[in-house]
Amino acid sequence: DIVMTQTPLSSPVTLGQPASISCRSSQSLVHSNGNTYLSWLQQRPGQPPRLLIYKISNRFSGVPDRFSGSGAGTDFTLKISRVEAEDVGVYYCMQATQFPLTFGEGTKVEIK
């Protein structure tokens, strides 16, 4: 199974400041078809998860452009350019390159 490791697990951020979350996979997420199926999800308190980014860097419909994803191979990053109050929650990376699908442990973003 592919293990997804996120750092940090907690990220206190000042409003308006950037935030960055790292996700590392135990093996390359490059599929035999050349695509890399790494996505990021946000879970606000008391809410279901919500897709933010898919295939490393593609923003899902309705996601603000302050969210961006990057990376390749085994190392990936989610960046929030300027954190807003509504960004508080837990962020998960997820790989769908192979079954079983696996998630990172989650990174809690909170306001300082």
Place this chain on the structure above:
Amino acid sequence: EVQLVESGGDLVQPGGSLRLSCGGSGFIFSSYWMGWVRQAPGKGLEWVANIKTDGSDGYYADSVKGRFTISRDNAKNSLYLQINSLRAEDTAVYYCATYSFLLQSRHFDNWGQGTLVTVSS
């Protein structure tokens, strides 16, 4: 607007069974793979199972293989999860989600609100 509504969660004794349902609307249900993801209280997300568009194949996490069965009825726009031999560690909120399975994308894009399964004597 895509909507997914789960139901069927309950308090069940260890060893018991339950059938979860998920109704979809606002999209062409038969065109999407579907999946279940669960979240134990205060914990992270855990993938449970996925099913192809026509229901011909299901994929399972090792932790549920042999006890859980995913199925669908495209005529009713419904997804199901039959859960048998329940254990305390199956206690979780169970989310259903659409799973985009294309060359250019594989991800869970729409999620329901979840249904709570509690396993306790």
